Amino acid sequence: MxxxxxxxxxxxxxxxxxxxxxxxxxxxxxxxxxxxxxxxxxxxxxxxxxxxxxxxxxxxxxxxxxxxxxxxxxxxxxxxxxxxxxxxxxxxxxxxxxxxxxxxxxxxxxxxxxxxxxxxxxxxxxxxxxxxxxxxxxxxxxxxxxxxxxxxxxxxxxxxxxxxxxxxxxxxxxxxxxxxxxxxxxxxxxxxxxxxxxxxxxxxxxxxxxxxxxxxxxxxxHSHGVFSGMSRIKQLHEVITCYEYLNKYLKFKYNKIVKFEKAYKYQDLALAYKDNGDLDNAKKYAIKCRELLLSEPFIGIIVIIKLLKRIYVSKMAAYKLRLNKT
Known part of the structure; x- marks a missing residue:
């Protein structure tokens, strides 16, 4: 019907x-x-x-x-x-x-x-x-x-x-x-x-x-929701994909807004991966965040320093923990 x-x-x-x-x-x-x-x-x-x-x-x-x-x-x-x-x-x-x-x-x-x-x-x-x-x-x-x-x-x-x-x-x-x-x-x-x-x-x-x-x-x-049922990492990837499609569809008219929002989503991804113990992906998306913010050096420097500090402190702590176990 x-x-x-x-x-x-x-x-x-x-x-x-x-x-x-x-x-x-x-x-x-x-x-x-x-x-x-x-x-x-x-x-x-x-x-x-x-x-x-x-x-x-x-x-x-x-x-x-x-x-x-x-x-x-x-x-x-x-x-x-x-x-x-x-x-x-x-x-x-x-x-x-x-x-x-x-x-x-x-x-x-x-x-x-x-x-x-x-x-x-x-x-x-x-x-x-x-x-x-x-x-x-x-x-x-x-x-x-x-x-x-x-x-x-x-x-x-x-x-x-x-x-x-x-x-x-x-x-x-x-x-x-x-x-x-x-x-x-x-x-x-x-x-x-x-x-x-x-x-x-x-x-x-x-x-x-x-x-x-x-x-x-x-x-x-609830757990069966299409979006709410996803992991935080999956949600962030989906939002970033939408931004990429929308930016092209809108003929980059709002490129500055999209660029900043993608950068902050990369920041969130880096921290989400860090919280999951995946420090390689945490570093990868921290770098992507930095690359998008290069044209805004003051804001970009502040964001990336804070982000990398959180990631590398976690990485050093994980390294020391492995040393103590050996």
Whole structure:
């Protein structure tokens, strides 16, 4: 069962909700119900992409489609599309017919019945904004941390692509954006992990980013999350890869920002490898960090001295430990 992938807007649909799910049998009902509880004065549709789960997720979404056939359209590929969920994500987005698109993953949910209405009102009133988002609470399923705000800082009321390139402060489940801001996804999009961040950047080329200071959603961190389930080292490598793709795609317009952010990611990688006892890779990425900062000598010298000091102190301690054992 496939949704119609027409790019034209359906004037009767104000908002399309792109809901992507895979092996979310524990969570998907809560995600769908959090959409159905919305109190709105417009029509909306749910485009639900189920990426051939190995659990009962598909049975659950078909059951909901049977109950709400006029509200829910399904995308049900006959095999898992892979690419860390990017292919099914793109399919759901292309099937959306509304003026605005809201995002929700099958393991997250909304907590405020006025969420969609408030975001629609915001975008209707702020034509300079391509995107708007709001606060969400991060929950750690294993109980390792207490629930906390998604961001550890207060986002600006209005942000730009320059801010977004420095870090992804937009929770996926809080996103609403104007449909049709760019023509096609880049051909490299399927090969990345941070698809939501890249989508935000593609959209933010065409308008500003508005922030609604209200907690209206829940982001769930668990071991099976595509990004949150990765090691810190793997996450950093994935982010660096995105920066490399984005820099070329944006024709190096924001090269200085990208260069600095890559340098700091190399610094984080060096320290992560150091913490794992891999001092060779720690040195390798410390050098990469230094090379990117050469054009900014004062900042570069401070960063690299601190970084190499931490790495080589660890290396000397490891060497002395080996001597003491012999």
């Amino acid at each position: 496939f949704a119609n992938n027409s790019q034209s807007f359906n004037k009767n649909i104000k908002v399309s909700i792109s809901l992507v799910t895979f092996n979310h049998e524990k969570y998907i009902k809560q995600a769908i119900e959090s959409i159905l509880m919305q109190k709105v004065n417009f029509n909306y549709e749910i485009i639900l992409g189920e990426d051939f789960s190995s659990d009962t997720t598909r049975d659950i979404v078909i059951e909901y489609h049977t109950k709400y056939p006029d509200k829910i359209r399904l995308i049900l590929p006959e095999k898992n599309l892979g690419c860390s969920g990017q292919k099914i994500f793109v399919q759901t987005l292309k099937a959306c017919q509304g003026e605005y698109i809201a995002l929700l993953d099958g393991d997250d949910y909304w907590t405020d019945p006025e969420k969609l209405q408030k975001q629609v009102d915001f975008l209707d009133s702020n034509l300079e904004c391509a995107i708007c988002f709001h606060d969400v609470t991060t929950f750690f399923e294993d109980g390792s941390q207490k629930p906390r705000k998604y961001n550890d800082f207060e986002p600006k009321k209005i942000s730009t692509i320059e801010n977004l390139l420095k870090c992804n402060f937009i929770p996926t489940c809080s996103t609403m954006y104007r449909k049709g801001l760019f023509n096609e996804f880049p051909d490299w999009y399927d090969s990345i992990i941070c698809g939501d961040w890249v989508l935000h950047i593609l959209n933010s080329q065409h308008g500003k980013i508005g922030y609604i200071n209200r907690d209206m959603g829940a982001y769930r961190v």
